[in-house]
Amino acid sequence: MEFCDECGSMMKAEDDLWVCGSCGNKQPKDPDASFVVTEGQEETEIVDVSDAQDRGLPTTEVVCPNCENDRAHWYMQQIRSADESETRFFICTECEHRWREDDN
Incomplete structure (x- = not known):
């Protein structure tokens, strides 16, 4: 989960970007992070x-x-x-x- 650097709102994952639903700010995703997506839930980091x-x-x-x-x-x-x-x-x-x- 990421938060917008501009307004502090929670960002949503879209392809290779994090997109803020409030202000429209876009940030690239960290390519080294690992995530699991399950139906009906937000992305969560994998705990090693x-x-x-x-x-x-x-x-x-x-x-x-x-x-x-x-x-x-x-x-x-x-x-x-x-x-x-x-x-x-x-x-x-x-x-x-x-x-x-x-x-x-």
């Missing part, structure tokens, strides 16, 4: 969680649904609109299975 332990992610006691290990690294990410709470993601310390808190 490879080598979670080396990146200093905190751990907690939670049971992995894949291997039943009782420890996992975790991080929070805003994936819905700003008025919704963040989602907590887990990475098993044993098998590196990934899941989010609301998965059942």
Whole structure:
């Protein structure tokens, strides 16, 4: 997500540009950034969680649904609109299975 340098409004992605819906300002997208687009949602940056332990992610006691290990690294990410709470993601310390808190 980008914000306009001219008026501070949220910009929308159009091809290789960020376009401000309020003032019409256009900025080129950063070619080094990675994004995921899902239907009905805004673009979000991909969180690189490879080598979670080396990146200093905190751990907690939670049971992995894949291997039943009782420890996992975790991080929070805003994936819905700003008025919704963040989602907590887990990475098993044993098998590196990934899941989010609301998965059942």
